[in-house]
Amino acid sequence: MSLKEELTALKEEALKKISEISSSESLERIRVEFLGKKGKLKNILKTLGKLEPEQRKEIGKLANSIKEFIEEKLKEKEKQLKEKTLQEKLEKERLDITLPSFWHDIGASHPVMSTLVEISEIFLSMGFSIEEGPEVEYEEYNFDMLNIPKDHPARDMQDTFFLNNGMLLRTHTSPVQIRTMLKNKPPIAIIAPGRVYRKDADPTHSPMFHQIEGLMVDKDITFKDLKGILKIFLENIFGKDIPIRFRPSYFPFTEPSAEVDIGCTVCGGKGCRVCKETGWLEILGCGMVDPNVFEAVGIDPDEYSGFAFGLGIERIAMLRYQITDIRILFENNMRFNQQFKGIR
Numbered sequence: 362m363s364l365k366e367e368l369t370a371l372k373e374e375a376l377k378k379i380s381e382i383s384s385s386e387s388l389e390r391i392r393v394e395f396l397g398k399k400g401k402l403k404n405i406l407k408t409l410g411k412l413e414p415e416q417r418k419e420i421g422k423l424a425n426s427i428k429e430f431i432e433e434k435l436k437e438k439e440k441q442l443k444e445k446t447l448q449e450k451l452e453k454e455r456l457d458i459t460l461p462s463f464w465h466d467i468g469a470s471h472p473v474m475s476t477l478v479e480i481s482e483i484f485l486s487m488g489f490s491i492e493e494g495p496e497v498e499y500e501e502y503n504f505d506m507l508n509i510p511k512d513h514p515a516r517d518m519q520d521t522f523f524l525n526n527g528m529l530l531r532t533h534t535s536p537v538q539i540r541t542m543l544k545n546k547p548p549i550a551i552i553a554p555g556r557v558y559r560k561d562a563d564p565t566h567s568p569m570f571h572q573i574e575g576l577m578v579d580k581d582i583t584f585k586d587l588k589g590i591l592k593i594f595l596e597n598i599f600g601k602d603i604p605i606r607f608r609p610s611y612f613p614f615t616e617p618s619a620e621v622d623i624g625c626t627v628c629g630g631k632g633c634r635v636c637k638e639t640g641w642l643e644i645l646g647c648g649m650v651d652p653n654v655f656e657a658v659g660i661d662p663d664e665y666s667g668f669a670f671g672l673g674i675e676r677i678a679m680l681r682y683q684i685t686d687i688r689i690l691f692e693n694n695m696r697f698n699q700q701f702k703g704i705r
């Protein structure tokens with residue numbers, strides 16, 4: 362085989378091998394095999410020196426063009442491979458934006474908290490401010506100063522958690538009223554939301570629950586003011602057409618006292634199990650601050666008057682969301698809690 366034929370064969374061999382290349386590693390291997398220092402082209406040209414100058418020139422030219430040709434083909438192949446790799450990478454790493462994400466769901470506001478916030482906002486809009494107090498309370502603030510003497514049956518009725526140090530877990534948020542009146546002089550308009558504790562546990566009672574109380578003290582505050590404020594509050598929570606009635610009642614810390622009922626939200630007043638066939642639901646207790654309470658905190662009952670009211674947050678939440686067992690509010694069951702996502 363002449364050198365010319367050898368070179369032509371080499372060119373064809375290289376072309377074939379390049380077309381079969383499928384990775385950048387074999388690309389490099391082929392480059393070395395044909396164009397390397399010990400490669401096939403160099404090998405063929407070893408005998409170039411033995412040729413006549415004229416022939417040498419011709420073969421040299423041919424060898425050069427073959428070398429350039431192979432380099433060109435390798436470059437083309439390299440470009441193809443790069444494109445192919447990129448394409449494969451894009452395919453493999455393609456993001457499917459329609460897949461559900463792995464992130465956890467956004468939390469939901471607990472019905473007790475969202476109800477508490479909503480009630481608070483209604484009173485804040487009427488000029489009340491929020492006061493807070495400790496959950497571990499003095500007996501004096503929880504009972505004595507609220508006109509509940511040591512031997513008063515109300516104190517037994519409360520079923521209190523007493524602590525070893527003589528203090529207690531507050532049975533209502535009323536001690537916040539005492540603390541506020543000791544601290545501030547009238548005019549006073551506050552609400553006191555918070556946790557309270559009683560030895561009580563059944564489907565409608567929990568040993569820990571939330572109350573919100575209100576207190577307004579100023580000159581010439583009357584029962585009419587109390588009725589007006591509570592009417593606005595109840596209509597905001599239960600709707601403009603909700604029937605409201607005041608029933609005479611008794612609390613040691615208010616005189617006169619009343620319980621407030623609303624028309625049953627379940628049966629619309631016809632009578633059902635929830636309203637015990639009465640058509641009415643007891644919703645809160647209220648009254649005019651007893652003069653004895655004013656005297657205990659150093660406010661002159663001849664100069665000032667005021668009203669107070671209190672209600673259970675859980676009761677309102679249960680009525681709003683038609684929850685029949687209070688205990689489910691405290692079980693931290695995600696399936697229950699998630700239902701309130703987006704509701705407030």
Ligand SMILES: [Zn+2]
Pocket residue numbers: 625626627628629630631632633634635636637638640641
């Ligand atoms: Zn009913």
